[in-house]
Amino acid sequence: MKHVLITGANGEIGHGLIQQLAQQADVAIYALDLHPLDPALQQHCALVQQGDITDPRSLAAFQDVSIDQIFHLAAILSTSAEKQPETAHRVNIEGMLNILTFAQRNGQQFNHRVTVLFPSSIAVYGIPSLAQKHSAGPVTEDQWVTPITMYGANKVYSELLGRYYSDFYRLLDPHTTRYVDFRSVRFPGIISAFTLPTGGTSDYAPEMLHAAAQGKPYACFVREDTIIPFMVMPDAVNALLWLAQAPGEQLTRRVYNVQSFSLTAQEFADKVRQFFPNFQITFDPDPQRQRIVDSWPAAVDDSAARRDWNWHPHYDVERAFTEYLIPNIRRRYATETVASEQ
Numbered sequence: 001m002k003h004v005l006i007t008g009a010n011g012e013i014g015h016g017l018i019q020q021l022a023q024q025a026d027v028a029i030y031a032l033d034l035h036p037l038d039p040a041l042q043q044h045c046a047l048v049q050q051g052d053i054t055d056p057r058s059l060a061a062f063q064d065v066s067i068d069q070i071f072h073l074a075a076i077l078s079t080s081a082e083k084q085p086e087t088a089h090r091v092n093i094e095g096m097l098n099i100l101t102f103a104q105r106n107g108q109q110f111n112h113r114v115t116v117l118f119p120s121s122i123a124v125y126g127i128p129s130l131a132q133k134h135s136a137g138p139v140t141e142d143q144w145v146t147p148i149t150m151y152g153a154n155k156v157y158s159e160l161l162g163r164y165y166s167d168f169y170r171l172l173d174p175h176t177t178r179y180v181d182f183r184s185v186r187f188p189g190i191i192s193a194f195t196l197p198t199g200g201t202s203d204y205a206p207e208m209l210h211a212a213a214q215g216k217p218y219a220c221f222v223r224e225d226t227i228i229p230f231m232v233m234p235d236a237v238n239a240l241l242w243l244a245q246a247p248g249e250q251l252t253r254r255v256y257n258v259q260s261f262s263l264t265a266q267e268f269a270d271k272v273r274q275f276f277p278n279f280q281i282t283f284d285p286d287p288q289r290q291r292i293v294d295s296w297p298a299a300v301d302d303s304a305a306r307r308d309w310n311w312h313p314h315y316d317v318e319r320a321f322t323e324y325l326i327p328n329i330r331r332r333y334a335t336e337t338v339a340s341e342q
């Protein structure tokens with residue numbers, strides 16, 4: 001039996017990950033979230049704890065379980081983090097430290113390595129100007145790591161903390177055993193057919209699609225020509241699971257870029273209108289949120305992930321819309337309409 005702890009379990013990735021892990025018979029899921037866990041997910045969990053990741057006592061409920069893998073998903077996203085930077089720092093950094101400390105202790109207690117999976121983000125990048133963004137080409141993991149947001153800075157430092165616990169923890173003590181095996185993917189904007197993100201800056205794409213599916217107009221908070229990379233939720237979940245399972249000796253880095261497709265906001269809107277022809281969209285850019293997405297790359301180079309652990313998205317832009325987003329989102333809102341009419 002594999003024992004898997006998920007923090008931020010009630011969030012967007014948590015939903016996708018739990019549904020996917022629940023299909024594996026040999027996995028016991030332990031969930032932590034600040035909010036009550038969605039009842040649809042509870043049935044898949046061996047133990048659910050409601051608690052704050054900034055409080056180490058929230059993890060006490062799991063201390064007697066020999067945890068094999070941790071998916072540390074609890075975080076405050078980029079737009080919310082700019083509104084409350086100190087709170088974001090507390091959640092994103094102290095939460096990370098609590099998880100790494102827990103993993104090291106748990107590994108020591110049960111004498112095995114604990115794999116810690118961390119969703120980093122394209123927000124770690126900070127390209128200084130639009131001209132440089134457009135001439136940069138797909139950005140590698142080591143270029144432009146100069147974020148302009150609290151969230152981006154939190155992600156970079158979390159990556160470094162993970163690397164420290166895995167490779168250098170208590171460097172002065174030659175007898176220290178390091179029990180953390182930290183692995184991270186830098187995600188692009190993620191789009192789910194089932195949930196909506198809260199407080200991110202790539203949210204305009206999922207918001208557009210979910211508005212269209214409900215027959216609502218949408219005022220987009222970035223310019224038409226805004227371009228960043230995206231992927232759909234099943235690919236994001238696969239990326240985490242594949243990296244978790246990859247043999248350690250194949251990995252040449254602890255942090256990997258991944259992406260599926262890049263689209264401008266206008267191209268995304270056109271794609272949405274192909275399936276919802278009455279969709280009404282206006283572009284009403286918010287200068288501050290625009291500045292954030294303009295500092296993120298138009299595309300990332302994910303060749304290291306492809307080479308080391310065979311990363312490949314199932315869904316290119318066509319398949320993402322026709323096979324995943326549109327059928328599921330139509331079903332989702334059709335069901336909601338029927339439910340609200342009853």
Ligand code: AKB
Binds near residue numbers: 120
């Ligand atoms: C956000 O917009 O904050 C996130 C991200 C790109 O990490 N979706």
